[in-house]
Amino acid sequence: MLGAHFMAAMLLLLTSLCAVANGFPFRTPLDLDVTPRVTVLSSGLEGYRRFESSAVNYSTMLLEADSERLYVGARGAVFALNASDISASSALTIEWEASTEQKLQCVLKGKDNKTECFNHIRLLQRFNSTHLYMCGTHAYMPLCAYVDEKRFVMSSQPEEGKDKCPYGPTTGFTALIIDQQIYTASRYDFWSFPDIRRNAPSPALKTENAPTRWLNEADFVGSALVRESLGSSDGDDDKIYFFFTEKSQEQSTTYSHSRVARVARICKGDRGGHLTLQKRWTSFLKTRLTCSLPEYDFHFNMLRSVFVMHGLAPQDTLFYGIFGLEWKNVKASAVCRFALSEVQEAFRGPYMESQDPGSTWKEYVGKIPEPRPGTCITGKLRAKGMNVSTSLPDEVLDFVRRHPLMSHQVQPADRRPLLFRRTTDYTHMAATVVQGVDEQMYHVLYMGTDEGWLHKAVDIKGQLHIIEELQLFEEPEPVTNVLLSTERTSVYVSSPSGVVQLPLSNCERYTSCYDCIFSRDPHCGWSGAECVDVVTQSKRSSLIQDIQHGRTGCENTGYDVVQRSRSVRVGDDVLLQCELNSNLATPSWTLNGSEVQGYDLNSGFRTGTDGLLIIEARQDQSGLYTCHAVENDIKVAIVTYNVTISPDLPRPPPGERTGTFIATVPSTEHPSSDGAQSLHLLSPKNMEAMYLSLITVLGGLCVVLTVVLAYVGFCLRADQRGKYSLRAAAAAHPSSKRSSRCRKQHRNSAHMELKTVSSHCNGVCNGVSKLHNGDTQDGGFLQIVPGEAQTLASNDPPPPAPPLPPTPQHTSPECDFPNGLSATLPSVLRRMNGNSYVLLRQSDSENTSPLSHCFSEELNRILEKRKHTQLLPRPDESSV
Incomplete structure (x- = not known):
């Protein structure tokens, strides 16, 4: 029995080691798991501005293109900040906190009096040309109010908001105010089902729950208006798209997941049905968004954030989405891009149906009534006398009631994710379009993480290149929102503790031509003397930039190389440091123009990311050492060392270093010294023996530990629990x-x-x-x-056990x-x-x-x- 347990334990250990070696639970797609090129800590940020106050949970932001104000909603307060400099002292404030009585009632409902029983601002948008509209949770009794923009005060008493705002601060929620009509999607209270509603003006509409529930435990993350009526040849209506994650309903033969990402749409002009679907949407349809890598068995089903990139025409609209895995204990994110044209094609495809409530949905193969269910009112329908949705036949509306789900799934526009990050959880994102020197338009994305970092990336041929990662906060905290302003050339990032403002680019960070083009930043170009912002330059044709490949254009430009000299004794160990600014660069060393091989134990060299180590220096190792940064197959010299190794140099006093980047130890010519003994121990043969011994010892410890664990498990299994x-x-x-x-x-x-x-x-x-x-x-x-056995409660430590007395001999x-x-x-x-x-x-x-x-x-x-x-x-x- 013990032998079987031992073999099982050894098999488990070997399996674990193999899994770790292979990156379990992932096999990383190397071409998508992108490393940020440059890492900038909070202490090195340029143009950094911050706003914070006594309030917390800054989660809602509103910024308009022609506005000089950035509106921010937090817990118990709303702020109007100077969009050019949010740290300025000209901030306006509306304090809106729940009363003591309301907080007490919230606590009596079983809610947390430290996080939930406050007024968290969840909706803050423009209502008309003079007023804003905002809603807050108000300690689980939502209220809404109008705000006079000019005076920045509440212009009326708060009104009931339970149909417009969720009860909790973390409930999935999205809202749009379009032409003074309020569209919201959320789970509005603990007992209700998720719902998409239009609350004002009349008639108020919502989704259906019976006999077919249209939304199944949906968690909303975003919404967008696409004005598809612009330039429409058939008089089509504008559409509102909602993005969410919900419990799966489909039957799949390949793989199954409990939750899936969705996109749903409704027509802006929907007025509900006359008899069937009264006060319900007649145009509601939904389908699945897929973001996966089937060849690696990655299926990202949890939709976290969506950004809508509007094109010159409605058909050019793109949806960028951040997806996560269904496993909560695994960090991973993927970014997928979807085209509006493919979403529309899915809504024109076959429907799904369910025979009985709770049964699996399958593709519908029966007859589809006319006009096509779920479509908006078009010019053709108006010609037939159906001017509004209340004129649609009951047969069509009954079909809509029972068939809200479409069969075709929406695949990413590139048929694979743009980016995959195994160790990062992205939370929110925003994007903008930048025209490069090559006259092409590039999409630049700004993505916030759950630990307070901001990643700037550029979309190049369907794959994201992360230009830089910026540490926004010294202490890790999640990014709750991201907004961009091309007019203010700023990115605004909110978090639980405050709001941060940064410039869209910082080209001055790149000090050479190669550094500038290696960044592949569409904002930056080399002018011949410095790296400048392309947007600010009137003559772009003279700028050097290579977004597509990040390697050409600097062949005939000069750059400075740091030069240093070192003089050392024979037998000393010397460290030549080489600091690389790029995470994508690798160091390469040459001696008098020939490449240094620092991997052989007997070569006398050791190379690493921090520099080159010369071991027991010899006279024939004197010469000119050059460190190159190799990036995109281009070698760029960073620093040179003119090293002179001589046997008769005076020895420095004990403890004194010969230079900033040189570490020396006493020569092996004096075996009586401790330093000589240390160097002898660090010889290549001894180092190799030490490595092998260390590996052997660690392997033996693993085997012993496995045997002990197997034996303990075997023994414990033989005893009854809770007895002596x-x-x-x-x-x-x-x-x-x-x-x-x-x-x-x-x-x-x-x-x-x-x-x-x-x-x-x-x-x-x-x-x-x-x-x-x-x-x-x-x-x-x-x-x-x-x-x-239960231990007796005592604050004093237990007294030591007395020794056993000796065994008597008589x-x-x-x-x-x-x-x-x-x-x-x-x-x-x-x-x-x-x-x-x-x-x-x-x-x-x-x-x-x-x-x-x-x-x-x-x-x-x-x-x-x-x-x-x-x-x-x-x-x-x-x-x-």
């Missing part, structure tokens, strides 16, 4: 009177349950074992195996001892972590029968005494 078991190798002697009662009760049992010492004599009686002439016979000791008929126990029957009552137990030892010889009576008498005396004065306060029932 007693194992006896041999029963008591048949002629011994002192154990006859015990043998009668447990003659054929090797395991028994021990009760507490104070109340069960039989349990203690079973603790007697053999002792003959002071020597323990084989198997004469009974083993007490601890199980589980017996005496005397029973008169101060502690009431015979010296030949030593008993030790111990208390360890609240558990008490008694260790009893007794002679087995019949000639010592007087001691048997002494033991019985003294034991009875102890137990009688414990009725009045217990040795331990309330010993546990599970203690022995």
